[in-house]
Amino acid sequence: MTPTPAVSRRSLLKGGLALGATAGLATTGCAYIPSEAKAKVQLPRSAKAKIDGDLIYFNWADYLDPSTFKGFQKEYGVKIIQSNFDSMEGMYAKLQAGNQYDIIFPIAKWVQKLRLEGKVRAIDHGQLSNADQVFYSGSYYNDPWYDDKSAVSVPFTVYKTGIGWRTDKVDAISGSWKDLWNPQAAKRIFTLDDQDEALAMAALLLGYDVNTAKPSQLDEIKKLLVSQKKYLRAYSSDDVNNMARGDAWIHHMWSGDFAYLREGVVKKPENYDFEAPEEGTPINSDAYCIPTNAKHPGTAMLFIDYLLRPEVAKKNMGYLYYPFPVRDALPAFADLVKDTPAANVDVKELENSNVFRLLGADEVQRRAATWTEVKAS
């Protein structure tokens, strides 16, 4: 996967960051900890995996291969009613407003939030015939950081953030986030228009925690990001199109988007490569959850079980280009990105500290103010 020096560097960083994180906890009573007590409260009970109506599905648009829906509908004789969200905030607002969905696809820290607030049901792994595909002995998901014992979630995909670049336009890449300051690609460089990702990239360069909300560190991050502006063409999260249309030569980019760009979009894939910078890369994951107020949680359980089938996971990975941590399907993903192994994600990396954690509103607001000032200056 990633070259050894990067790994050792990253684990070194992890040690330091863990220290920093504990210090943060002690001093500020970091993030969501006060509500942690609520987590002890009985989780809403798991449903039995049994058809109890049509499936009301709520996900990002185009995240699953259409054949998945067709296959499930045919096999179980139910309909899947699809709706989409375009941001986690949007998804949360819909749930908050009382809308009823049977299955949702939150990013890790939102799983944590929804669980703390009692908005998602327990998922009994014993009900899932393919549970051993993700919850096998030694699997990271037996007890992921965002969901104790995976009690309310089943892992969906994993991804990391790195740099995609044009080998035919840029001579060399240094293996550092500094590549986003490469003068050879000046005005052809894009940074993701994403508060967490942009701040994390600069934080990693400076050797800080990707979740930092310390004013002094945020100040340094701001200066660093403003210094990047003269190399930058724009902030944009439309990474695939920016690369495919030739606007970007170097793009701060999500691993799965890169895999899709290279293997599924462009005519000359050999001109595109991906790097996972040595300072470390943010790594993130999302999951399947069943809201507490779901009308058909039984069907949702069956749908999750269906998605865990290796052949279904393979098909979806070939559509989405993000790895599904389904044991017997992962080799197929490694094969999909064999020419750019940096775009693969080792599930083990989720154990590092470069994950986006759930922060308190004051911390989010400080980070937002930094990001706003970067974009506005």
Add this chain to the structure above:
Amino acid sequence: MATREVTRPSAPATPPAGRRTSVQRTKLWGTLLALPTAWIVGFFVSSMVIVVLLSFGRTQRDGRPVFGTRLTNYDALWNEVYLRLFLRSLTYAVVTTLICALIAFPVAYAIALHGGRFKSVLIAAIVVPFFASYLIRMYAWSALLSDDGVVNSALRKAGLGGVQFLNTPYAVIGGLVYGYVVFMILPVYASLERMDLSLIEAGKDLYHGPLRTFFSVTLPATRAGLFGGMLLVFLPALGDFVSAQLLGGPKTYMIGNLIQQQFLEGQNWPLGSAMTVAMMIGLTVLMVIYLRATTTRNREQA
């Protein structure tokens, strides 16, 4: 209504026929107006009230906004960065408005005075593209104008070399002009339609050149449409965020983007609300000044 009258024969002291119909008419209008009024109050006024109330609120630790009575959000607005953004947005909006006027007038003039029997077809041709979502049209522009896009490929084939259109202030203003020019064309067209064409002939008869006729006859006669159109373009352009987001670069962030960010990633609805309220106040002041200036001038004209 009529049938109900019939089924109530014992109605005491029937008012004289003439008055009754007028009362009925007022009633009818009242009922007809009630729905839109309820709609406006229910959805427009109440959401405005929520925004105003929220601007004095704060965000709870779990990210939920709550009402309050604090001025902190307004204090936070006194930030040099925000002021600069406001000035930038103002510049973009003014330039957009002027360009729109320059485009809209000839277009509307040509259609109104020389469109003949194709007038409505031509107006439809201008309006129909606007049925498609603004967002999608902006996406289309970013595809057309990208470095390897259709326009640049054609330029390169013609040996003219490629041009970087996207991610520049020009692209943002171009997007705004494209997005809102129709709001200028329609009112100008309407006032040109209504104009008495003999006025232009009279101008010519008085040995005015075409230019002078235009400036001393046509333009003043259609001033109301033009001023209205300018307002209709300026206001949304100032608050726009889509153009800057899809066509802009690292230094084209606008006030609309700023506000949008507070409501999404920023998790700071109260601050976003305070920004909205401040902007509305600023715009109202500008608008009142503008309206007073234009109406007095119109009155002088008359």
